[in-house]
Amino acid sequence: MTAHQVNAIWPDAEPVCKNAMQASGQIAFARLEHCFSRVNNRYFFDGRDVVFDHLHGDQYAMWLYFLSHQLYLDAAPESWAKKVFLLNKSLHGCDIFYEVTLPAVFLLVHPLGTVLGRGEYGEYFIAYQRCGIGSNHDVYPRLGPHVTLRPGSAVLGKCVIGANVTIAAESLVLDRDIDANTTYFGNPRENWTRRRTSTENIWRT
Numbered sequence: 001m002t003a004h005q006v007n008a009i010w011p012d013a014e015p016v017c018k019n020a021m022q023a024s025g026q027i028a029f030a031r032l033e034h035c036f037s038r039v040n041n042r043y044f045f046d047g048r049d050v051v052f053d054h055l056h057g058d059q060y061a062m063w064l065y066f067l068s069h070q071l072y073l074d075a076a077p078e079s080w081a082k083k084v085f086l087l088n089k090s091l092h093g094c095d096i097f098y099e100v101t102l103p104a105v106f107l108l109v110h111p112l113g114t115v116l117g118r119g120e121y122g123e124y125f126i127a128y129q130r131c132g133i134g135s136n137h138d139v140y141p142r143l144g145p146h147v148t149l150r151p152g153s154a155v156l157g158k159c160v161i162g163a164n165v166t167i168a169a170e171s172l173v174l175d176r177d178i179d180a181n182t183t184y185f186g187n188p189r190e191n192w193t194r195r196r197t198s199t200e201n202i203w204r205t
Contacts, residue, residue, distance in 0.1 A: 001054065002067060006083045009090065014079045021071065021080060028070040031104065032063055038105045038124070040204045057092060058108050064088035065108075068098035103145075107202065119155070122147060122163065124203050132156065136175055144180065146199045164199050 002025075003018040036044045036052065036059075044051055044059070054060050068084035081098040089095055094111040096102070100118055106125040108114070113130040121133075122145035131149040133141060136157025144163035149155070153167040162180030167173060172187045182193040199205075 002064070002084065002087070006080075006087055009087065010083055014077060016080050016083060021067075021076060024070045024074045024076060025067060027074075028063070028066040031066050031070070035062065035066075035105050038204050039107060040202050045204065058110065061088055061092040061094055061108050061111055062106075064091075065096045065098075065102065069101070072098040105203075119143060124199070124205075126200065126202070128153075139175075141173075146203075148200055164196055166196065166200075 003016045003021065006016045032052065033050045036050045039045055043053070043056060052059055064084055064087055068081045068088065071081040071084060085098045092111060093113055094108065095115040100116055101121070102116065103121045103123045103125050105123050106121070108127055110129045111127060114127050115132045115134065116127060117134040117140060119133045119140040120142040122143050124146045125143065126148040128149060128151040130152045132154035134154070134156045139158045141155045141157065141159035141161060143155070143161045144165070146164040147161050148166045150167060150169040152170040153172070155161060155167060155173045157175040159173055159175065160177040161173070162178055162182070164181045165178050166183040168183055168185040171185055173184060174188045178184050178193070181196045183196055184191065184193050186192060
């Protein structure tokens, strides 16, 4: 289905070959199953089995990331990885380039307008809509495990974000470190933090 979608949108001289991308697709799907098995939500894991619905937008966005990244890792034709990346951007409005390495376990929640750049990502990462990870002066952030970006938040530049940190909605972190086990509110001019005592309950650990 993904190959058909790609070729329907870009009917050019380098069509995606369904059979040739089968091996990468199987690995990508295994990665997706592992990721979904850690999500404490019945739409992802029903208590016994992983659930994947190609008509669930968040799930299909995650699938397209895994597939584009796996095609890149497997040195498939670059145009294939580009097209799957652009399909994700077209369908879901999120920009996660195929060379970006997200963790094995992450979650996209309504990721419209979300741009995840070439930072370092810890496990159990969550990004909501309109979130951003990006550079400042060509330096990218480093995120620890259990980092959550609430809607409209961004982390840019030379940042080290500790474990179990939530960046509150509409907040901006720019060229600064955030201690572990905190929630950050605000922007570079006015900001404050609040202590966190637990991780997000969306995860099965």
